[in-house]
Amino acid sequence: MAKLSIAYLESLTIKEIYELAKEHKIAYYSKLTKKELIFALLKSNAEKEGFFFMEGVLDIIPSEGFGFLRPINYSASSEDIYISASQIRRFDLRTGDKVSGKVRPPKENERYFGLLHVEAVNGENPEVAKERVHFPGLTPLYPDKQMMLETGKFPISMRMIDMVAPIGFGQRGLIVAPPKAGKTILLKEIANAITTNHPEAELIVLLIDERPEEVTDIERSVSADVASSTFDEVPENHIKVAELVLERAMRLVEQKRDVIILMDSITRLARAYNLVIPRVDVLFQAGLTLLHSTGRNAFLGRLVTLKKAGA
DSSP states (O other), X not given: OOOOOHXXXXXXXXXXXXXHHHHTTXXXXXXXXXXXXXXXXXXXXXXXXXXXXXXXXXXXXXXXXXXXXXXXXXXXXXXXXXEOHHHHHHTTOOTTOEEEEEEEOOOTTOSSEEEEEEEEETTBOHHHHTTOOOGGGSOEEOOOSBOOOOOSSSOHHHHHHHHHSOOBTTOOOOOXXXXXXXXXXXXXXXXXXXXXXXXTSEEEEEEEEEOHHHHHHHHHHOSSEEEEEETTSOHHHHHHHXXXXXXXXHHHHHTTOOEEEEEEOHHHHHHHXXXXXXXXXXXXXXXXXXXXXXXXXXXXXXXXXXXXXXX
């Protein structure tokens, strides 16, 4: 039998994949999509060989060349997976890529799991992923496609947004509201409207400096990728998670995917950038305003529609 790889499995018909699923005893295989079946087979094959099959968002350490796959919440943890510089160079991997592959447990003198082989990059054959365009080379355009939020039923707030403040793919929008005004409820309603009306778009909910229980509430309320850095984390972690989410979005856009980031809140992100400024700069009020806006503006500046790519 041929070696199971994403390239080999993608070349098979759905009937042939069903036969393999029977051999590997994949439960309820007839209810899975072809992509879900491929990853179930890769996972089963890795486990039969004595390895784990895991995935995470790549965070490259620029000064070292190697990186880590962050499988939990875009944050550093003991579950991170080490990926060598040689594998990063071989497949032209970039920070924000979601990398899947065979993983071995840490050896006696090691702290992290180790990635043995890259099976997929952003759900695609790694060899295909090498041919991607680079985000900085794409051409930004004005939004030309509306993000419809009305679902034909309650909540009425989505109909009001479509009428009063319509949102386009590639457009930036801010919710300005005092505390306890229902901002979080509105964000959840927007997230659920997006998943209902635009299932093909990738939705990421980014929570910065929030309470842990609020993160749990969002995770239970929306069907989306939720990234968070709670108030008990240091400001540097808030910035790191936000920037990794942005890199993740850029990688998806390079694959011509539409991505939507719902963030709560940009005020807290600006405050985090402010807190990590060297003390000498805090003495100058004008400079302070400029510096704490730098990270926020860099974040907002990448939220655009791009020619021959996604938004």
